[in-house]
Amino acid sequence: MLSFRASTQVTSPAAVEGRESLQKIYHLLEAKGFQTRMEGVGLLLDLCKTSPQLISSNIVQIFDYFLLRINDSHKKVKQKALEVLAEIIGLLEDALNPVMVRLVEGITKNLNSKDPGVHAAAVNALNKSIAHLELSHQWSQLSGEALLDVTERITVLVEWVYARSPEVVQRYALPVLWSCLENKALPVRSANVCAVVTKLACALCEVMGTQLIRCAESKPPHVQENLSSLLGW
Template identity: 75%
Template sequence: MGLCLRDRELKEKGLFNIKHLAWSHSEVLLCRLRDVCLAVTSEVTNLRSKVSYSAIITLGELFVTLKDMDSEVDEVARVLLKMVWNSPEFVQKAASQTLRIIVENVTPARAMTALMDMGVKSHHAQVRKCAAELLLALVERIGVTKLADTPRSERMAHVAGKLAQDCHQDIRHYGQEMVKLLLNHQKFKTLLEQSLSTRDLEDILTRIKKKVMENQKGERPSVKEPVKKRNDGLKKPQATLSSTKRVKSTSDGRLLHRAKAQVMVPPAVEEMELLQRLYNLLEAKGFQTRMEGVALLQDLCKSSPQLISTNIVQIFDYFVLRICDSHKKVKQKALDVLAEITGILKDSLNPVIIGLVEGITKSLNSKDPRVRAAAVKALEESIAHLDKVSLLKEFSYQWNQLSGQALLDVAERITVLVEWVYARSPEVVQHDTLPVLWSFLENKALPVRSANVRTVATKLASALYEVMGTKLMKCAASKPPHVRENLSKILGW
């Protein structure tokens, strides 16, 4: 088939032949379906973008024409999702289109599992956006009534809630649309109430209602348009006045005062211009300009906290990118500023907790000691000032994505929050924090691992036992024997 040859033209010809066989003689491919899929998938990451593009298109053809492709979904989806963010634009579009084809041509359950496993958990916004859009299409296709009767219902509710609070606007849109659909079914309504804190769910519902109202009123003008229109509208009447009338207006004190009031730019417009300047600075190409944007946000939080609080979600769509900036100076500055403004904004930051926690925890393993120190400081400030229930849930979720020192840092913060949260929302501790403990204990080598890991695991287990008592042992009863044994050892039973 030519796929094993290095020559680009032969590879493209081989891919073309596979597409042709899929349509005309599919039985030839079916007898070696696994090998064919692996060969084509391996070319998706080819450094020659033309070959990569051809391989992606070929995969789409295979999923359209061949049956029983469910077994190939996981590997193919993993590679295609990677190409959604790490490739030229035309390759990205092809990867997104092929993913749509896959979702439409395999069993919905298989597609949904792949997207939830590899798509929505990605650190890359483009991947999460693609996965969220496809998940929404699947929910609409399956229907909430049918979906509620599947084993994936609880996980679907959790994922929808997470996406609805994502730090990126487009992803939030798809998540909110999912939540809106799920709320039409009583089971999903209950699952969402269990998965989300009351504050988070209310915030999502408020945004959904606001969006519905905005859609009914029609699209609002862009940030720059009102300034232009209002200025034009204010200047033109003055320009058309006769010289006599202009003099008369000037000679009349009251009319002069009115004229001044008319030509003043309304505060709302000034604020919009200021926000637009902030956005432009935060997304600038030069790292020094981005640092200016971070400094401007810091100043605005001190001088105009209400302005920042009112526009917190939109502002942090830009700012959260600086927390994860590729330039360490920008990243450190952003983390330092975040630690400072957390104490100023406090509860106003709750709608953007997910993005903040994700950004902070990514920096905990930084090799730069200054970046790591700034991340630790931001972590401590978040615990001191933000909603602890939401933090515990997000820490527990992010813990699964971490490794090294960051994993231990977050586990220690989870331990700190356990007592406070359990007294108010015991179900959150049981649902989100217990899995962290089980993950520690499921490692059979725990008793002989580093002292730091054992210390952190012991503190977490002790904190949970302190609030749960014998209920912790009842929860552990369904776990494997080595988990129960490790729990007994670290608690000294």
């Protein structure tokens, strides 16, 4: 006769509390009332301080909600989210890597805001982000679909970041361009490969001018040829 031993999965109080905290954040961040959404932004900051591991372990899902508040329809929510983001970057550091490019992309959409509070908060958040992006050298090691995804996002950021910190663009955007021109993206079966790489090359050419040519001179001949072909030089 076979005997079966019943097994009971025990969930720790800390795990239960963590799930409840996350659900509360999600609920608050997508609430209809702007004051409630602001409360959600504040709660996220508190948890980044008190439970950074919880936030880090669920970073992608949490920031799917939080990114909406960076571009909230209510300027008070938007400003608070940007101000909180500047603090969060310093608290979570490398844990933000999976969402960092999306965050900076969201920040740049607010740099043209006519509201002085939103604009100032966006500038501060961008400056904090730039300092973090300097550490993201691993982007230059990407290939294939991941490289294309990063390339599309970086293109959006080049103009804004270069105006404030050109050395950062040269440090993290140029390696991505060189990676593309070294054919690392070409194995991807996508008709958009050339278009994506061309947009990045044109964006860099727009802000760097002839300096881009000088930077390319240190690269292999086929990289220089690919760049010239894309830009029509």
